[in-house]
Amino acid sequence: MTRPxxxxxxxxxxxxxxxxxxxxxxxxxxxxxxxxxxDASDRLSGEVTVFAAASLKESFTTLGKxxxxxxxxxxxxxxxxxxxxxxxxxxGGAAPADVFAAASPKTMAIVTDAGxxxxxxxxxxxxQLEIATLPGNPDRISSLKDLTKSxxxxxxxxxxxxxxxxxxxxxxxxxxxxxxxxxxxxxxxxLTKVELKEADAALVYKTDxxxxxxxVEGVDFPESADALNDYPIALLRDxxxxxxxxxxxxxxxxxxxxxxxxxAGFLAP
Amino acid sequence: xxxxxxxxxxxxxxxKGTRGVPLPLLVPALAGLAFLVLPLIxxxxxxxxxxxxxxxxxxxxxxxxxxxxxxxxxxxxxSLVIGVPLAWLLARTDFPGRRLVRALVTLPLVLPxxxxxxxxxxxxxxxxxxxQWLDSWFGITLPFTTAGVVLAETFVAMxxxxxxxxxxxxxxxxxxxxxxxxxxxxxxxxxxxVTLPLIAQGIAAGAVLAWARxxxxxxxxxxxxxxFPGRTQTMPLAVYLALQxxxxxxxxxxxxxLAVSIAVLVGLRDRWMTAS
Numbered sequence: 001m002t003r004p005x006x007x008x009x010x011x012x013x014x015x016x017x018x019x020x021x022x023x024x025x026x027x028x029x030x031x032x033x034x035x036x037x038x039d040a041s042d043r044l045s046g047e048v049t050v051f052a053a054a055s056l057k058e059s060f061t062t063l064g065k066x067x068x069x070x071x072x073x074x075x076x077x078x079x080x081x082x083x084x085x086x087x088x089x090x091x092g093g094a095a096p097a098d099v100f101a102a103a104s105p106k107t108m109a110i111v112t113d114a115g116x117x118x119x120x121x122x123x124x125x126x127x128q129l130e131i132a133t134l135p136g137n138p139d140r141i142s143s144l145k146d147l148t149k150s151x152x153x154x155x156x157x158x159x160x161x162x163x164x165x166x167x168x169x170x171x172x173x174x175x176x177x178x179x180x181x182x183x184x185x186x187x188x189x190x191l192t193k194v195e196l197k198e199a200d201a202a203l204v205y206k207t208d209x210x211x212x213x214x215x216v217e218g219v220d221f222p223e224s225a226d227a228l229n230d231y232p233i234a235l236l237r238d239x240x241x242x243x244x245x246x247x248x249x250x251x252x253x254x255x256x257x258x259x260x261x262x263x264a265g266f267l268a269p
Numbered sequence: 270x271x272x273x274x275x276x277x278x279x280x281x282x283x284x285k286g287t288r289g290v291p292l293p294l295l296v297p298a299l300a301g302l303a304f305l306v307l308p309l310i311x312x313x314x315x316x317x318x319x320x321x322x323x324x325x326x327x328x329x330x331x332x333x334x335x336x337x338x339x340x341x342x343x344x345x346x347x348s349l350v351i352g353v354p355l356a357w358l359l360a361r362t363d364f365p366g367r368r369l370v371r372a373l374v375t376l377p378l379v380l381p382x383x384x385x386x387x388x389x390x391x392x393x394x395x396x397x398x399x400x401q402w403l404d405s406w407f408g409i410t411l412p413f414t415t416a417g418v419v420l421a422e423t424f425v426a427m428x429x430x431x432x433x434x435x436x437x438x439x440x441x442x443x444x445x446x447x448x449x450x451x452x453x454x455x456x457x458x459x460x461x462x463v464t465l466p467l468i469a470q471g472i473a474a475g476a477v478l479a480w481a482r483x484x485x486x487x488x489x490x491x492x493x494x495x496x497f498p499g500r501t502q503t504m505p506l507a508v509y510l511a512l513q514x515x516x517x518x519x520x521x522x523x524x525x526x527l528a529v530s531i532a533v534l535v536g537l538r539d540r541w542m543t544a545s
Contacts, residue, residue, distance in 0.1 A: 084513055153413065158496065160513035181413040182495025183502075185510060193495070197396035198412045 045073040048244045049096065051086045052078060053103035053231065054188065055127065055207055059264040060101070060252075066260075067251055074244055082186060083107035083162065090116055090236065098245035101233040101252070103127070104162040108232040118242070121234035124252050125266035128228055129166055130206045131219040132194045139200050144171065144221050147201055148178050155190045155199045158183040162229055163190070167203040169227040191216065205229070207265035228267070309527070316524055317517040324521035329498055329507070334525060337503040340415065341483035344422035345430075348479050352430040353472060357460065359431070360438035361446075371435075378428050385424055386492025393420065393493075417494035418501050422483035429482055430475035437471025438464070477537050484530055 052060050057080045064076035079086065083102040087110040089095045102108040108121050133141050139152060147154050157164030164183065171178055181199065184190040191208050193199040195215045209218035233252060239245050251257050258268055359371050377385055393400040395410045403409045411417040445467060449459040487505040494501040504526045511519040
């Protein structure tokens with residue numbers, strides 16, 4: 001190979017590597033939603049596509065398996081993600097989904113306002129904030145006020161996401177001045193900062209504390225009762241498999257479904 | 270890139286030859302251009318021009334922009350200080366495992382930036398492999414600080430500089446340096462007086478690339494340094510969070526970032542990258 005040719009190849013290689021790196025920085029949604037192309041008209045069968053808030057991942061996966069067991073021939077496909085981006089893909093018409101379960105009435109309103117829901121959404125669970133501390137609670141945090149101690153590194157969710165709005169609501173009731181080190185982009189990254197011991201405490205949901213196991217310790221605080229987060233669920237207007245979708249929503253609202261959800265740390269509505 | 274930088278005398282000929290562009294090259298070239306420019310045009314089309322002045326006069330926007338420019342510039346400076354010697358090492362010396370080292374240097378290019386941020390936390394965080402000693406010996410903690418933003422951006426942007434400079438070094442004739450050392454210069458003097466002037470344009474090109482990458486950095490920054498206005502909230506972070514509940518504000522912010530980066534890149538290209 002001649003020298004200029006090799007040089008050109010090398011330049012092309014560097015260019016390709018640069019392209020790769022640039023494309024890698026765009027975020028990607030973690031689960032894919034395969035098209036639910038079934039047209040089951042009579043018996044329950046075919047695929048049910050459920051769009052659900054990320055915090056429902058563990059409990060809904062369990063309920064999905066239960067549903068498939070109760071109705072052989074059905075398959076429940078989930079797409080978990082931030083409620084706002086799920087709502088955007090539903091109103092954008094990009095995704096053929098049957099059910100939408102959101103983490104806040106505000107994100108559900110995006111779908112209902114666009115006329116994409118069938119009927120009125122119902123609240124099926126509520127989520128409460130909790131203080132997540134390091135294992136063993138070495139800083140002896142027992143109230144919201146303790147979080148304002150100097151030298152303590154606290155992370156909150158950004159006000160633009162539901163957990164941050166709830167945190168501001170709870171703090172607003174106390175008139176405490178809490179300056180965090182960071183406003184995180186979602187509840188999981190706020191929790192991660194405590195799990196990695198980079199922050200001393202975070203305001204997250206009870207369900208997140210529970211899911212994190214013994215990597216963090218949860219501390220209840222009374223003000224969280226004023227900032228409960230409602231989770232609405234709704235059947236979608238263009239649901240390809242409305243019958244099975246209704247049955248899934250019924251399962252979520254049933255005593256059995258509520259048991260799974262409260263087991264994960266949710267509160268009954 | 271090395272081709273255009275090195276091929277100074279030949280460029281005049283290339284530039285004139287636009288008459289007979291073969292169709293199999295022209296069509297995909299135009300498609301490529303359209304693909305890159307179309308999203309930017311869409312951004313302009315959907316910009317809420319009427320409310321734009323209100324969006325842009327908020328102090329938060331300028332705070333985020335100032336922080337972005339400062340951090341990207343600092344990250345580029347840091348990349349130059351440690352990246353150029355690294356490129357020289359890779360291009361001009363031979364040591365066992367050099368191929369492996371080069372692969373390691375380019376690793377941050379393929380690593381998802383969020384993973385890079387987590388890795389930085391595990392290394393330099395308060396509880397990290399190295400970070401715990403920084404904390405207990407010097408009282409330095411890097412996460413949630415502006416220094417943390419600079420480090421995260423450097424981690425992601427420096428490989429661009431190293432690759433670019435290494436390519437230029439390999440294309441440059443080593444005999445000039447050899448002549449200098451034969452005439453009695455030390456290897457460092459030869460690097461400083463002969464090599465550096467020889468590859469200045471490659472360094473400039475790499476620095477511009479690294480700066481642009483650092484300016485747009487999101488994943489590693491928010492993971493390692495968090496998000497606090499005025500301290501660690503750079504423009505890409507502000508854009509992302511605005512997108513959650515106010516897409517119009519997000520578009521306005523993107524526009525500012527876009528305008529500033531275009532202005533800087535055009536300015537730098539004219540000054541450094543085309544004069545030869």
